[in-house]
Amino acid sequence: MDEERRSARDLDLPEEERLTLTTDCDTKAKRNCRARQLYEAGWTLRAIGEAFTPPYRRSTAKYWVEQGDYVHRINVPIPTPNVRPTGYQRKKPISPGIPLATQQRLAQLAPLARYFRSGMASTSIQAQANQELNELVYELYSSNVTIAEIARAANVTFRAIARRLGR
Numbered sequence: 001m002d003e004e005r006r007s008a009r010d011l012d013l014p015e016e017e018r019l020t021l022t023t024d025c026d027t028k029a030k031r032n033c034r035a036r037q038l039y040e041a042g043w044t045l046r047a048i049g050e051a052f053t054p055p056y057r058r059s060t061a062k063y064w065v066e067q068g069d070y071v072h073r074i075n076v077p078i079p080t081p082n083v084r085p086t087g088y089q090r091k092k093p094i095s096p097g098i099p100l101a102t103q104q105r106l107a108q109l110a111p112l113a114r115y116f117r118s119g120m121a122s123t124s125i126q127a128q129a130n131q132e133l134n135e136l137v138y139e140l141y142s143s144n145v146t147i148a149e150i151a152r153a154a155n156v157t158f159r160a161i162a163r164r165l166g167r
Contacts, residue, residue, distance in 0.1 A: 011047060013038070014079050018051040029072040035061060036068025041078045093144045102136065103153040109133040110154040137164050 013021070017038070025031035035048050045065070049056035098106070112129035120127050133154070140150050151161045 011044075011081050013043060013047050013051045017079050020074065020076050021048075021051045022053075024074050024076065027072070029069070030074060032064045032068035033070065033072040034068075034074060035064035036070075037073070037078050039065045042081045092146075095145050095149055096143060098140060098145055098149060098153050102140070106133070106136060106150070106154040109136070110156050114156075134164055137161060141165055 021031065021034060025034050038048055039045065039061075045058040045061040048064070049058055049061040109129045109132055112126050113133040116124075116126040116130035122128075122131075137150055137154075141147065147161050147165065147167075148158055151158045154161065
């Protein structure tokens, strides 16, 4: 039943369908049949269960779908959900990567910046390395390079870079 099914995540059933489910499906068999038709059309179990007042749980809607048959059909067209494109959709853009020269500079700066303390003079090697490392990290992160990539290039932990970014 689930091989070709694309679900309409985060969508609610249209009001007309809610009325059909609550009024036209006066028997359990009709309700189960309609729930199965909606599920096969791509509607989620959550959307089917929440069409009722009070709302039913997903597990209850799943039971209806499993019990549904095609004998008790209602002659009302099934609404088609606006389904998102198939496949995984990244929320964050793909990282452009870190140029080799920048990777080498990160690897040079990180050990020096590790020993920077707030009381040090701003002219010390550690303070200058810390400042340059912060600038590089901010620049890379703002150009969609991941924290993990920056950490690998600098040979430090993920947490060390995340702290520099205030995360």
